[in-house]
Amino acid sequence: MSLELKNVEKKIGAETHIYSTNLKFEKNTINILLGSTLSGKTTLMQIMAGLDKPTSGEIWFNEKNVTGVAVQKRNVSMVYQQFINYPNFTVFDNIASPLKITGISSDEIKKKVGEVSELLKISGMLNKKPHELSGGQQQRTALARALVKDSGLILLDEPLANLDFKLREELREELPKLFENRDCIVVYATTEPSDALLIGGNAATLEEGRVVQYGKTIDVYNKPINLVSARVFSDPPINISDVKKNGDTFSLSQDSVKWKSKGAGLKDGNYKVGIRPHNITTYKEGINNVEIKGKVLISELSGSESLIHFRNSNMNWVSLSNGTHQMNVGQEAKLYMNVDEFMYFDQNNNLINHV
């Protein structure tokens, strides 16, 4: 089983929504489409589902060309950001609805709905109507409906975006388990890098209708091929600054912050450095550190971590430390950067691998 997009392109009028895309998803994998709003995630999913046709290119499913085959004739399930259920159906009938049109016996339907509602922890709500449920339970119902028939392709379009923080945490944890031992390909669209990392699997970073990079999720995160991929895969946003290399010393262009690096083989000159917020901390981390000072713009506390925004060299920086570090707006802060975790990019914004 596989899903393959071959040179898929989508234009609406003169505007290109999806640039020529090649992707291949294998059986029993979760594939994440990671990108901001309007990056093309939903359009790609609609093309995969058969809800929309590509302007050019082909979609192959199980080694068969399914380009132009309507969604009704494809074995596909989809879950959206909005909790979509039939308001006047009970939870049971909502989940059972895709089975009823297949003509299987009511005993069989009962058994399948029972199993999937157990899995999604809503078996106690089967006689309720959607409006009697919390947001989390409504989305669980929609997920159960997607899982109850044995779809070969399950598409999830930002399914957790409308949930409160704690509900999102809970459901995100359960999601990968739901797809274990099922013969299907899962595609999961999200704007959140942390969702992608916690779900794992494979990930494609997207920007403005282009797939920038595709690979194992953790690999894409650790080795973004360019600045675009690094930006898409960083929340809080990655700090990017111009740097100058001179001998074995790097320095921030407008500041006196300097550090030594293993940059052997790299020519002297101008580069860009990408520093993820968690590599700038109020305490020293790793073996090689460099100090950076700045004026605090705000310290945001999330409970277990603190985001300190500060200003240095005409640039706003974001740092992320474990623990609660309250700082006043305007205060001078001293932080440490973990030099070994820096990523360097050339003038074309491509990652320099060997530094």
Add this chain to the structure above:
Amino acid sequence: MSKITLNNLSHSYLETQNSDSDWALRDINLDWQDGGAYALLGPSGCGKTTLLNIISGLLNPTKGKVLFDDKDITTQTPVERNIAQIFQFPVIYDTMTVYENLAFPLRNRGMTDVEIDGRVKEIAEMLELTKTLNKRASGLTADGKQKISLGRGLVRSNVNVIMFDEPLTVIDPHLKWVLRSKLKELHQKINRTMIYVTHDQTEALTFADKVVVMHEGQVVQTGTPVELFEKPKHTFVGHFIGSPGMNILPCQIQNGTASIDGIEISTISQIKKSDFSKTEIGIRPEFVSFDKKGIPAKVLKVSNTGRHKIIDTECNSGKIKVLSHSSKEIPSGSVFLSFDKKYTYAYGDSWIIE
């Protein structure tokens, strides 16, 4: 500005009450100091909006009193209470200029043009609205409009309290920190009593000096961000604050010591009584580590978030999450877990045992 006191406050939307769940608010006692920055934090349905409406005078409590500077104002109307309130969505006059929008609350109270001009310009400066003062409000972005709403709330210098009800909901996620920074700075400058209502832990902990956590109509803890993280007084606080939240495990208590799966657990709690219907141990994933001895558990799953590893383990009494540095090697299969005593608490019927 005022000190605010809530005295044995309870509220029910029902005519008669038979059980705890019939109450939207139960026995709230709070003392808010003059000039403090406070947050009311809790999930939807916890009673925080009910409480806000009682303070602003939109709702009469079933029981209890509201006092401003020790004076009972429970029966006063919202106008008499002299408060400012900022809502989720911008409340502004689209056809007026930014200047007129900010001046409006002052004109209504009969201030002179000279007085008004001084106040409006001062507030506009703080909110970086000076350049847009002569523009029509209708042309501004959502965060620009919400800034005017904030300005209208802040422009009156004599209000007793300024209340914010989820004020950053409409703001683009990437811009939220800018307005959070502004609010923080404003509080540092004008030092008025402010109450900020939200379900978002980051919002509450960032804004407030003291956070009031609500759960099912009760206040479960009032504390600083550090206190809520390091010493949750109720298992709900442990769960709600922090990501992932606190591990809560059933435990046995005998002769003043707690145990899980027959293994004694040292806690920081002084356990003097044991007649609870439910006893639990709470330990945050940050303070659990792999050890040579301790609670036997099985590693179920390791998730790498890039900066941490979150390890799901399971012992006989339930699941335990462990948080570790992303570069650390994680053992697989059968392991032993130990808890940092300093952050291990015993809970009786969900409340901390001290």
